[in-house]
Amino acid sequence: MHKFNDVWTSYNLFFSVPFVQNFLKKRYQKLNYSDAEQHSFKNSYPFIYYLEHSKNYYQVAAQSPVSVQPVLLFYGMSQLLKACLLTQNPVYPENTAVLAHGVSTRKRKKQSYDFLDDEVKIQKSGLFSQVGEELFHVKQLEGSKYTMNYLLSCVPELDTLFSNLGTRSFSHLTTIGSLPATSLSIPEQVTRCYHMNHERLYSFLKESVPAYHCLCQKIRYVFLTLQAVYIIVHLLCTISKITRCMHRWKKIAAYISLRCWHITYYFII
Numbered sequence: 001m002h003k004f005n006d007v008w009t010s011y012n013l014f015f016s017v018p019f020v021q022n023f024l025k026k027r028y029q030k031l032n033y034s035d036a037e038q039h040s041f042k043n044s045y046p047f048i049y050y051l052e053h054s055k056n057y058y059q060v061a062a063q064s065p066v067s068v069q070p071v072l073l074f075y076g077m078s079q080l081l082k083a084c085l086l087t088q089n090p091v092y093p094e095n096t097a098v099l100a101h102g103v104s105t106r107k108r109k110k111q112s113y114d115f116l117d118d119e120v121k122i123q124k125s126g127l128f129s130q131v132g133e134e135l136f137h138v139k140q141l142e143g144s145k146y147t148m149n150y151l152l153s154c155v156p157e158l159d160t161l162f163s164n165l166g167t168r169s170f171s172h173l174t175t176i177g178s179l180p181a182t183s184l185s186i187p188e189q190v191t192r193c194y195h196m197n198h199e200r201l202y203s204f205l206k207e208s209v210p211a212y213h214c215l216c217q218k219i220r221y222v223f224l225t226l227q228a229v230y231i232i233v234h235l236l237c238t239i240s241k242i243t244r245c246m247h248r249w250k251k252i253a254a255y256i257s258l259r260c261w262h263i264t265y266y267f268i269i
Contacts, residue, residue: 008055020044027087039090047086054079089133092253101221102126116149 013019021044028036043232057076061069078101085092093099105120124142132138153162177184190199 004104008058009049011055015048017048020047024087024090028090031088033090036090042084043090047083050086051080051085054083078127081127085130085134092130092134097125098127098130100126100157102128102130116147116152118148118150119145131208 007187014023021040024040024043024047025036026037033039054076057072057079061072061076082092100123102123102125103120104123105118111117122141122144129141132141152158174187174190176186176190181247186201196204
């Protein structure tokens, strides 16, 4: 696991107002926003505040008991995602509705409660939906439901852990290549999952990831992890208040949130 201070070193430049203002100006110009200079001037301080708040949350979490770490890590990660949104949308937040978390779970648990069978529902408005639309161009998430079993199995670093449990099949990952190879081999079942034939999938990958030989590891890491990390930590924050059997899952939440630092840095740069 990376040390907290070592991870934040990569963000040092983004705590400088002139650097951030110039950085945001170039981002907005690239996205063809009008008044890019005005927007960059207005958003430079909020951008830095998001990073500072996130850093404080993570640093406090590093010194806090395991029982409260999920809450601190969740809000630290949320601040990083808001900084990412500012690089894509100069008027974020447009209204108060987008400031909600955007995900929910059953408040009262069943008597035969099983954490891995717990379910999370995506709401119409909130940070989660905003991140999906602005950063990944994924829409129509409202009403989608995911179990913790599925979400945790999408985190690459946890694949071995779940595979070793032996009682159920958790893995949803498909091997498409390995380093240092520069080619990918995509199994037949992947085309079925995407509901595409071979030619359409090839065209889709070529358009979406033109430099796939350089970006395949980064793209796989970002999409698989961010799909799960936000919802996982949010649910852990909720259920850690009502059950005493969460010690190992809180440690997992801390690890997952720490990895989100690197995902966010990929988006910022």
